[in-house]
Amino acid sequence: MDSRPKILLVDDEASVTSTLTTFLELSGFEVAVARNGEEALAMLERLSPALIVLDVLMPRLDGRETLRRLRRGGNWTPVILLTQIGGTPERIMAFQEGADDYLNKPFDPQELVVRIRAVLRRVTAGRQLHGARQLVCGPLSLDRLARRTYLNGREIALTPKAFSVLEYLMLHPDEIITRERLLDTIWGWDNVVGTRVADTRITELRKALGDDPARPTFIETIAGQGYRFVGQVSETSTG
Numbered sequence: 235m236d237s238r239p240k241i242l243l244v245d246d247e248a249s250v251t252s253t254l255t256t257f258l259e260l261s262g263f264e265v266a267v268a269r270n271g272e273e274a275l276a277m278l279e280r281l282s283p284a285l286i287v288l289d290v291l292m293p294r295l296d297g298r299e300t301l302r303r304l305r306r307g308g309n310w311t312p313v314i315l316l317t318q319i320g321g322t323p324e325r326i327m328a329f330q331e332g333a334d335d336y337l338n339k340p341f342d343p344q345e346l347v348v349r350i351r352a353v354l355r356r357v358t359a360g361r362q363l364h365g366a367r368q369l370v371c372g373p374l375s376l377d378r379l380a381r382r383t384y385l386n387g388r389e390i391a392l393t394p395k396a397f398s399v400l401e402y403l404m405l406h407p408d409e410i411i412t413r414e415r416l417l418d419t420i421w422g423w424d425n426v427v428g429t430r431v432a433d434t435r436i437t438e439l440r441k442a443l444g445d446d447p448a449r450p451t452f453i454e455t456i457a458g459q460g461y462r463f464v465g466q467v468s469e470t471s472t473g
């Protein structure tokens with residue numbers, strides 16, 4: 235019996251699925267391929283994949299609607315979305331609808347492998363946070379629906395971008411998040427900004443949270459790499 239983690243790769247471009255299948259198999263995964271959302275949903279019952287890599291722009295049933303149907307049906311198989319549309323509102327909506335991660339085309343296949351392994355580690359640790367309305371870490375609470383942040387029961391003011399950065403870090407606890415990844419996810423490469431803007435938002439967050447960078451409770455700086463949320467994150471499910 236094959237003990238490799240099974241990945242369901244859903245994309246209508248044969249050249250993409252061929253390349254990624256080879257790369258994922260060489261990286262230690264078993265891969266099944268679907269050409270659109272309808273095929274993917276039909277295959278899920280018999281496959282029971284560990285994770286779904288789901289393209290957004292597909293005929294018949296696109297990735298976003300496929301994701302919605304999965305979550306409405308109570309299926310919380312981890313999903314990484316692939317898309318060529320890199321706008322920030324779409325990213326935020328994707329996470330609110332239940333995506334575990336989001337990767338913008340074109341991308342390095344090795345980056346996809348890194349994301350897959352990170353998501354599977356979180357799931358193995360019981361950290362399926364994507365469907366939670368609230369993310370909680372000790373005295374810190376994020377209401378993702380209302381877009382509000384609370385510390386010790388009192389609301390603290392964050393700019394929308396700072397909130398999105400904090401939300402993304404809390405959705406990926408104990409994972410090193412590079413500045414480039416934050417820029418790609420929160421700002422979008424179509425909105426070209428320097429990497430210092432991510433540092434500025436981290437500084438804003440630390441000030442609001444009273445977090446000492448030398449002895450962080452929440453956000454740790456990883457020299458030469460990026461940032462990591464070091465607190466233990468739990469969830470309050472949507473109701």
